[in-house]
Structures are given as C-alpha cells and as structure tokens.
Amino acid sequence: xxxxxxxxxxxxxxxxxxxxxxxxxxxxxxxxxxxxxxxxxxxxxxxxxxxxxxxxxxxxxxxxxxxxxxxxxxxxxxxxxxxxxxxxxxxxxxxxxxxxxxxxxxxxxxxxxxxxxxxxxxxxxxxxxxxxxxxxxxxxxxxxxxxxxxxxxxxxxxxxxx
Amino acid sequence: xxxxxxxxxxxxxxxxxxxxxxxxxxxxxxxxxxxxxxxxxxxxxxxxxxxxxxxxxxxxxxxxxxxxxxxxxxxxxxxxxxxxxxxxxxxxxxxxxxxxxxxxxxxxxxxxxxxxxxxxxxxxxxxxxxxxxxxxxxxxxxxxxxxxxxxxxxxxxxxxxx
DNA sequence: CGGATAGCTGCAACTGCGTTGCATGTGCTT
DNA sequence: AAGCACATGCAACGCAGTTGCAGCTATCCG
Numbered sequence: 001x002x003x004x005x006x007x008x009x010x011x012x013x014x015x016x017x018x019x020x021x022x023x024x025x026x027x028x029x030x031x032x033x034x035x036x037x038x039x040x041x042x043x044x045x046x047x048x049x050x051x052x053x054x055x056x057x058x059x060x061x062x063x064x065x066x067x068x069x070x071x072x073x074x075x076x077x078x079x080x081x082x083x084x085x086x087x088x089x090x091x092x093x094x095x096x097x098x099x100x101x102x103x104x105x106x107x108x109x110x111x112x113x114x115x116x117x118x119x120x121x122x123x124x125x126x127x128x129x130x131x132x133x134x135x136x137x138x139x140x141x142x143x144x145x146x147x148x149x150x151x152x153x154x155x156x157x158x159x160x161x162x
Numbered sequence: 163x164x165x166x167x168x169x170x171x172x173x174x175x176x177x178x179x180x181x182x183x184x185x186x187x188x189x190x191x192x193x194x195x196x197x198x199x200x201x202x203x204x205x206x207x208x209x210x211x212x213x214x215x216x217x218x219x220x221x222x223x224x225x226x227x228x229x230x231x232x233x234x235x236x237x238x239x240x241x242x243x244x245x246x247x248x249x250x251x252x253x254x255x256x257x258x259x260x261x262x263x264x265x266x267x268x269x270x271x272x273x274x275x276x277x278x279x280x281x282x283x284x285x286x287x288x289x290x291x292x293x294x295x296x297x298x299x300x301x302x303x304x305x306x307x308x309x310x311x312x313x314x315x316x317x318x319x320x321x322x323x324x
Numbered sequence: 325c326g327g328a329t330a331g332c333t334g335c336a337a338c339t340g341c342g343t344t345g346c347a348t349g350t351g352c353t354t
Numbered sequence: 355a356a357g358c359a360c361a362t363g364c365a366a367c368g369c370a371g372t373t374g375c376a377g378c379t380a381t382c383c384g
Contacts, residue, residue: 094256094257094258096256098256098260098261098262099260100260116299116300116303127300137312138278138287138289138317140317140320141278141314141315141316141317143312143313144281144313144314144315145312146310146311146312146313147313148310148311149308149309149311150299150307151305151308152299152303152305152306153303153304154302155300155303158303158304
C-alpha cells in the first residue's frame, strides 16, 4: 500500500474540513440530490461533496477516512455510493486491485473521460483533457460511455518511496 | 449472470476440444513459455492456448470450465495466470463486477488496445481496431500501456434475453 | 542411469471488499 | 402533528483472490 497516497489524502481532507468549506457548496450538493427526487440526507450531501472536491477517484475506504467526524456505517456508505451511481451523480470504476473507485459526475455530464491508473499504488487520476474520438461500434452493440485509460506509474511511485 | 455467455463459451470450448485442435499449436505455446526460461508444464500450455483461442477476455471461472478434462486446482490456476501476466504472455483486467479477466498478449505485443465492456453481463471483447492517439502525460508519470474502453451493452444483452 | 534440487501442484485456511436481511430511526408530505 | 416511505445501523453472509505448507516432478548434474 502506498503511504504517500494516505498522506496526500489527509492533506486533501484538511481542505475539506467542515469548519473551512462554505455552506453554499453544501447547499449546491443538496440541490443536485433533491433534483433527482430523493432525500437530501447529511450522508449523501457529505459524500457527494467529498467526491466533488477529490482530485482523483476515491475508494470506499478513502471516503470512510475522509468523513472523519461524521462517521457512517460501512454498509450505509456503500448504499449511499450505490445510490449516487444509480442516480447518475457519480461514476464507479474498479482499480487494478479490483476495488471500486468513485468519482463525481461532471455537471455538464460528459460521457467521455480520460483516466490515469497507477499500476503500483492503484490510484486513479481524472485527466480533463483528451476526449477520445468517436469510434465505430460492432453490430448490435450500444455504446454508453467512452473511456481512455492510461496505465503506468504515478509520479510518487516512480520516485521510489512507495 | 448472463446465461448466454455460458452457452457461447461452451460452444467455443467445443472448438478447443483436445481431440480436435492441432498439436502444432500446443508446441507453439510451449515454445513461448520456454522462451521465458520457465518450465512448460501442461497446465501452462493448456491455459495459454485457451487464452489464445478465446474471442474475449476470460475469467478464472471461464477458464476452469474450459479446461474440462484437465482439471486444475483453483489455486494452481490462479498461480498459472499470475505467472502468465508476470512474464508478459497475458494481460489482466478487472471487469464491471470486479473480477479479473485474462487475455493473451499479442505476439507483436502492442501496448495499445481497445476493449468493449458490457456493463450488463460483464464480458469484455477485444477490438483489434482503433489504436488511440499518443497522449501527453502529466509530470513525472511514466506510461506503460494505453487502453480505450468502450462501455455499453453487448448485442445479446441489448436483445433482452439475459 | 540415478539422485539432488528448484520450482510446480494441491489442500486448507484465511483475507478483504462488497452484499443481503431485518429491525430501527428519520426526512418529507398533508 | 401524524404517518409513511425511505434511510440507517447491525450482523451475518458470499465470493474472488491469497497465503502457508507439504508433496510431487521436471530438469540438471555427477
């Protein structure tokens, strides 16, 4: 496991400290949730904001750590994440270690995405750039999403201190 | 779970029946294995040939089924697959259900690949076409492989009989 | 040819991520 | 304020993959 990932994440969480971030953002997240016709519970709002603020796709474990004071039950968090994915507010991916990673859906909802996946520590970085070209599809197949995956080692894991 | 996938795979396995396929192919597979400096055991040869003949990336379970008469221990199969991946003869991916899928590495070993992943039944199809463009990498990141992922529903799962 | 050795193989137990069932609590409607 | 649907927490489970260890075997070397 990549120690640096933990440290970096801790740093990120500092930024997300509830005493620091604006209530306006919370309201915006709540709005997005209510728009789907569902309840804007504290758990959903908080998790969605976490995802929005994250620089990379997060695991269930990452999020659990990041929630800190507002501790949720393991299962509840899984269900919140399931709900976010189902309602289109988040995306789910599996990393090299076959654990799910979640990222917030962009507001404009672009179906094409570029990721960098570190084969070493498993982290997934969302790259805004490089929308892939529209491909030709095989017979009878329906396309819902295009994803360009770049695999290799992230800066830290290349650096040697993993 | 997609019944059709099982049926289709059974059909594929018929083609791979040991009484039908050529010993020449077995020898070719053995050669590839020995070239790495390792032992060409029956298990490795058989699994590698299975992967070469497969039209899509296979799960551990698929392969276990496909071996039929030559039954391997669960763990041994996992280890054979691990070895194939480590030695570069096969690639490992995780599907939507977060289970590993294995595919034979192309002889020419192209680092760019295109897959179609069915979000419903989880199957992964290797599309030969459309090698993605060379992207620009972030700072300090080293790239080892590019993969274009098309997600949606395969012909069968769209057809309704899943 | 035959014994030694590295490295496969098989068995059993274990880990970790995710899921299901059920009872309880809570946000939203009227 | 009351009621109901839905969200939460707890416990137990399932599945894919892993680890440890003992036994087997292909290959090497005398």
